[in-house]
Amino acid sequence: MVGTSHLALYLLLMAFLVFTNGQTEFAEAKNPELSGEIHTLNHLYNQYAEATKEKGRSYLDSLIEDPVTGPVKSLQHLLIGDFYSGYLSTFHSNQVKLPKAYHHYSQVVDPIPGLERAQFMLGFLHLYHPEVVPKDKRGVKEPSIDSEATSTPVTDLVEEVIPNKPLGLLYHSFAAQGKSIEAQTALAHLVSNGHNGPSSCTKAVEFYREAAYEAISQIYMKPGIKLYTDTVRLRDEYEQGRSTLDEERDLVQYYEYNADNGSLESLITMGVIYLEGGVSGIEKNYDKAFAYFKKAARTEDPSALYHLGFMYQNGYGVELNMEKAVDLYRQASRLGNLPATTRLAVMYLTGTGGTSQDVQRSLELFDTSAKGKEPWSLLHLGRIHFTGTKNGEVETHHILARDYFLKSAQVGNDVAFYNLGIMHLNGYGTTASCSTAMSHFRSVVEHFWHKKALVAAYKEYADGHFDRALIKYEIAASMGSVIAQENAAWMYEMDLGTDHLRSNTHFDPDLDSNPLVHTPEGSFGEGGIVDRHGREPSGSSYTEYARYRKALFWYKMASEEKVSAYANLKIGDFYYYGKGTPEDPSKAVIYYQLASGYRDAQATFNLAYMYHKGIGLPKDFNLAKRFYDTAIEYDPEEAYFPSIMGLGLLMVDQALEHVNAGGLILGVNWDTLLLAILSS
Numbered sequence: 001m002v003g004t005s006h007l008a009l010y011l012l013l014m015a016f017l018v019f020t021n022g023q024t025e026f027a028e029a030k031n032p033e034l035s036g037e038i039h040t041l042n043h044l045y046n047q048y049a050e051a052t053k054e055k056g057r058s059y060l061d062s063l064i065e066d067p068v069t070g071p072v073k074s075l076q077h078l079l080i081g082d083f084y085s086g087y088l089s090t091f092h093s094n095q096v097k098l099p100k101a102y103h104h105y106s107q108v109v110d111p112i113p114g115l116e117r118a119q120f121m122l123g124f125l126h127l128y129h130p131e132v133v134p135k136d137k138r139g140v141k142e143p144s145i146d147s148e149a150t151s152t153p154v155t156d157l158v159e160e161v162i163p164n165k166p167l168g169l170l171y172h173s174f175a176a177q178g179k180s181i182e183a184q185t186a187l188a189h190l191v192s193n194g195h196n197g198p199s200s201c202t203k204a205v206e207f208y209r210e211a212a213y214e215a216i217s218q219i220y221m222k223p224g225i226k227l228y229t230d231t232v233r234l235r236d237e238y239e240q241g242r243s244t245l246d247e248e249r250d251l252v253q254y255y256e257y258n259a260d261n262g263s264l265e266s267l268i269t270m271g272v273i274y275l276e277g278g279v280s281g282i283e284k285n286y287d288k289a290f291a292y293f294k295k296a297a298r299t300e301d302p303s304a305l306y307h308l309g310f311m312y313q314n315g316y317g318v319e320l321n322m323e324k325a326v327d328l329y330r331q332a333s334r335l336g337n338l339p340a341t342t343r344l345a346v347m348y349l350t351g352t353g354g355t356s357q358d359v360q361r362s363l364e365l366f367d368t369s370a371k372g373k374e375p376w377s378l379l380h381l382g383r384i385h386f387t388g389t390k391n392g393e394v395e396t397h398h399i400l401a402r403d404y405f406l407k408s409a410q411v412g413n414d415v416a417f418y419n420l421g422i423m424h425l426n427g428y429g430t431t432a433s434c435s436t437a438m439s440h441f442r443s444v445v446e447h448f449w450h451k452k453a454l455v456a457a458y459k460e461y462a463d464g465h466f467d468r469a470l471i472k473y474e475i476a477a478s479m480g481s482v483i484a485q486e487n488a489a490w491m492y493e494m495d496l497g498t499d500h501l502r503s504n505t506h507f508d509p510d511l512d513s514n515p516l517v518h519t520p521e522g523s524f525g526e527g528g529i530v531d532r533h534g535r536e537p538s539g540s541s542y543t544e545y546a547r548y549r550k551a552l553f554w555y556k557m558a559s560e561e562k563v564s565a566y567a568n569l570k571i572g573d574f575y576y577y578g579k580g581t582p583e584d585p586s587k588a589v590i591y592y593q594l595a596s597g598y599r600d601a602q603a604t605f606n607l608a609y610m611y612h613k614g615i616g617l618p619k620d621f622n623l624a625k626r627f628y629d630t631a632i633e634y635d636p637e638e639a640y641f642p643s644i645m646g647l648g649l650l651m652v653d654q655a656l657e658h659v660n661a662g663g664l665i666l667g668v669n670w671d672t673l674l675l676a677i678l679s680s
Contacts, residue, residue: 116178286317398429466497548580585616
């Protein structure tokens, strides 16, 4: 049964979701004075953060003793919480102390926009690290659920320290109201997958839409550059013995060297790297970007001319000069640069940049770029056909607009994905479909917010700050990133960054000195984990068991997204070997079958072996052969030798079983006999 206080929280949360429908008017949008205060708080936070990076914990102690009150005090608690949660990147090691982080986040009491991260992190800790939450704020023990693996994958974990899910969701909801992107995407993920209640597309789609809208406002018609650290699966790096960040740094050095030697491609690439920032830890530097583009433009390279025009148009590294920008765009367009042609088309459409409004000329330029599949021209043609033009040059045509948006999305334009989401949500030019709209909004979130979170987490990992990397991967995982879910699970499995599980302490805010104090013996094991009977699981330390439970949880979250063969394979392994859960070959079979459905050779081989030996499945030599053969089909290189070995042993076992069944020699252990013959 749910406790009375938790039931009240749950009803309050549901009321919030129903009556606001995920949308709220925010004070900062209407109050310039408050907006100024937010800017001041952000500036002050950055000052505190820089001082913390330089001075470390001694500086945090001085902030705790600072007698200041009000929003500034809340800001100090936010900073200290960010330090101990690992959210704030510093040069210090062994930084993560989650109970301390929880205490300081809970002291952020001022409802000022800009401080909403404290609410998000409190929700995150309640939902995913209940072992660090004070006992009176944890969930109420309910009957253990350990159902068949075909149920909702996460629900069959027996959670020994119960998260207070209603309170965690309520904190997330307050943070989402304050426009926390992490909270919006985390709530969207939880609600869409039916965690802690029935799934609701109508609620989830609004959270995804809010986050997607904020993303597109940051990427509209900006040059971009491919990052290599946003899709890293840590297990691949480990197995291959390489570092993606090192490779990215080597690539930057390569481009930098060639740029210094006059390579046009390298000059433009380095210009974009400094224009955008973020690659290999390089920060934005408009002066350097301008210098690279200017050097390349001396050869009248159209891409260099376009990027110079972009910098003049926006005043990046130079004084804003629209006439100069238009001139550079025209030069680049005449030389065949499609992005420049699109920007000229926008200027003719709106009559900006010193050009006279000329819709017909604009349409001609858009059409030229669209024939080359330039994404922004396709997007603008879609918008023009969606609204029509003021003087009737183009009439409203929603179906044609949708087709243009679809073509733009197919070449990677996230704004087009957003517009498709709006059209499917409202039934413009197509049948209204909440699920399709949500899929489009989620694509924007994955392409932008998930990638930003993954890049930040990977940088911590590559720099050896495993504790911060793990927390950041878990935050991204809570937002629905499958890569982050797999990476968090893998780090727990490999015992990387898991020191916080080795403390069986919680933070007692009632003590004046606010020390870390030990919980009473027997209340919960290290990391907040005990087995079903309140004892340490057989053959496993508390810490190891805690790690495997966390790993299993995140692998199951990844499995739930129905795209990860690896997650299903690992869950099968955990059930087969009894890692963090009792051995259960029958459940292992179910997850191996799911992984095999994604053409995973290892899982398919495992099924062959289990049919071969009758482990978790009825012994069936015919099906065993079929799965050994299929494993080879899925991966002819890696699976060939073990599958051929398996087929050979299968033939021997089948022959010996036939002989034994015929009664030619009775009472002999044929496996032992065969080994004896082979060794003689």
